[in-house]
Amino acid sequence: xxxxxGVGVILFSCWALGLTTIITIKVFxxxxxxxxxxxxxxxxxxxxxxxxLKAWQWWRDRG
Numbered sequence: 307x308x309x310x311x312g313v314g315v316i317l318f319s320c321w322a323l324g325l326t327t328i329i330t331i332k333v334f335x336x337x338x339x340x341x342x343x344x345x346x347x348x349x350x351x352x353x354x355x356x357x358x359l360k361a362w363q364w365w366r367d368r369g
Contacts, residue, residue: 315365322354 329351333340340348 312365315362319358319362322358326351326354 329348333344333348
């Protein structure tokens, strides 16, 4: 599926890494009393970069 959509993979990679960066900056610049739900959501965003990296490697190796 991703063979024909290399640009989509690149855009998704940029979106995921940018979103992770924005969330990290927001959490560190507004740190007072972070609720548990925010911590769980914040932790979820750290899954995005490894997933994107593996998807990119998979797409690159298939070509």
